[in-house]
Amino acid sequence: MTDYDLIVIGAGPVGENVADYATKRGVRAAIVEAELVGGECSYWACMPSKALLRSGHAIRAARRLAGAREAVGGALDASAVLARRSSFTDQWRDDGQVAWLESAGIDLIRGRGRLTGPGQVTVDGRTYSARAVALATGSVPVLPDIPGLxxxxxxxxxxxxxxxxxxxxxxxxxxxxxxxxxxxxxxxxxxxxxxxxxxxxxxxxxxxxxxxxxxxxxxxxxxxxxxxxxxxxxxxxxxxxxxxxxxxxxxxxxxxxxxxGRRPSTGDLGLDVVGIDPGAVLKVDETMLVAGTDWLYAAGDVNGRALLTHQGKYQARAAGEVIAARLHGHPVADQPWGAHAATADEVAVPRVVFSDPEVAAVGFTEAQARGRGLTVRAVEYDLGQVAGAKLHADGYSGRAKLVVDEDRGVVVGATFVGQDVAELLHAATIAIVGEVPVHRLWHAVPAYPTISEVWLRLLEAYGRPTA
CATH class of the missing domain: 3.50.50.60 (FAD/NAD(P)-binding domain)
Known part of the structure; x- marks a missing residue:
């Protein structure tokens, strides 16, 4: 008899999702965390960084509009921005996240977890057993080798x-x-x-x-x-x-x-006891199962596939479901909806840089696509010429690009740079993941006047397919 069906090491968004999806399917799960429940994204990355950025973006957006710029004066109140930032981290307290774990029926084990054998995790001297273990320990920063740094x-x-x-x-x-x-x-x-x-x-x-x-x-x-x-x-x-x-x-x-840059955090997990070199890149399949094992999984930054929170959560959902299926003795077959596999974290990774202008991209750049041997054609358009963009800012500056696989007639990459372009990204992601033929995209009519009208302009630049 094991202590748990599943133990997850790491209580960031990835670990939480692995445990949650498995628990909802009848798995007894515990999660191990040495720091704050909620992880890097909640307290030191995604949320606080975007909170720090938002006030400045709002001021700059107002200054780009006649009438609004006259109403905006003075500098940001830095102390107010920092206070707002801190509110998003709950003052670096994880009470709310801990309460969520309790409501989800997931046990919390505080401390640093290490593998001490197949299906064994030791936390501060106490060893717990499980039928499956999932690593969700994220990544750590890389400090360059500069003298004195x-x-x-x-x-x-x-x-x-x-x-x-x-x-x-x-x-x-x-x-x-x-x-x-x-x-x-x-x-x-x-x-x-x-x-x-x-x-x-x-x-x-x-x-x-x-x-x-x-x-x-x-x-x-x-x-x-x-x-x-x-x-x-x-x-x-x-x-x-x-x-x-x-x-x-x-x-x-x-x-x-x-x-x-960052690297997967695999150096102090006890991987050597299961035959994996500490610090090694963990090789996983599309169910996040670590190569050479039938019980160890790795999702998120720790496996190095795509170091982005949303991609890690995507992997985590697949891992949680497959762990539950396997523990319950259900066959994990290729299903048409891909319930038990993360298949889109290589060719369709959406990413946003919350700079000003924003950068939103998904899939391959033109150079990456050509490097993979694809026969591609790329088209670009000046976002400043789109009516909806002109409404967002006087003198709007930006650019959009599509990369099309000519052999299959589908989009394999899209990039947008400009104010407020992040919300354009999901349409591009759907086009790539769904492998929507370019000739069908002509029938996805963008509303006027929105920035999304750039899709029509890009298709016009590409040209209608000929019979």
Whole structure:
């Protein structure tokens, strides 16, 4: 007799969803958490970062409209923004999340969990047994190997999103999603921000994305330095941080934020006792079952497939259902609706950068599609020429792009950059996941005047199919 049917290590959104979906199907589940129930996204990432951004976005949106701009004056109240941010984290208390676990019938085990054998999890010296174990421990930041960096006590994204003050000068190393978003947040709050990026901003997206975002950051007074390579970091006794670049120039700041990527958190899970090297990339199938096992699952950032909260939750739903099915002895067959498999976390991953302009993309960029050997054709359109966009902002600036697989006649990638484009993304995701033929998209008529009319303009640029 085991203590539980399922033990989940990690109580972030992914772990909660694995446990919840399994519990709803009759599985006795417990969840292990060493920090706050709700995880990174709730307290140090998705929610607080977007709360920090929203007030600045609202002010800038108002200033882009004649009549509204005259009513907007002064600077943001930084203390009010920080207080609003903290309200989204419940002041870094997890009482509400714990209450939800109780209402869902999921046991909470506080402490750091490690595997100590097949189906065995040890938490602070006590060992629990289960028929299945799911790892949902997320990811951890990667600190680049720059002399003096660690000793300079830099902020990571956790320290930035939980900050209780606004530094007068902030330097950010990293031009990815988090670095770009936090540059907007802190310049809105009054910091003088410098962004140091070895390559271009957001360079995993279409080239025009980084160009639009970098230009907009410059307008906000952010010093964006592309091709900047830090070679040394120091913090003096007065707290000033000095970053020395390869070209010999120096950047001084009161705080330094490092946002140079993340890696799956697999280093301290006891994987060696089940024959997996600690820190290894976990190979999973579409049910999230770890290769070489029949009891161990891994969902979310920890498996490295798609390091995004919503994709992790998608994997978690599939994992929770398949775990329950297998524990109840039900066959897990390929079902037409894909209930027991995560099949869309490679070709149709939606992603949003909450910069200003926003960046919304799903599927492949043109370069990625060609790199996979697809025969593609891409079309672009100036979002500033769409009537609905012009209503959102005077002098609206933005761009949209579709990547079409010519052999199948379906969209495999879509990118939008501009104010308020995030809500365009789900339509593109549906088109890609559903493999909707381009000739059928002509019959999905966008309402006028909305920004969604860009779909019609893109189809016109692509051209009607010929018989």
């Amino acid at each position: 660690a000793a300079a006590a830099p902020w990571g994204t956790r320290e930035a999103t939980a900050a209780d003050h606004v530094p007068e000068r902030l330097t950010i190393i990293g031009g990815g999603v988090a670095g770009t978003e936090l540059a907007y947040a802190f310049t809105s709050l009054g910091s003088r921000v410098t962004v140091l990026s070895r390559a271009g901003l957001l360079d995993r997206e279409e080239p025009f994305v980084g160009e639009h975002v970098a230009a907009a950051l410059a307008v906000e007074g952010v010093d964006v330095r592309l091709g900047a390579v830090p070679v040394r970091v120091d913090r003096d006794p007065h707290g000033t941080v000095r970053v020395v670049l390869a070209d010999g120039t120096e950047v001084l700041a009161d705080e330094l934020l490092v946002s140079t």
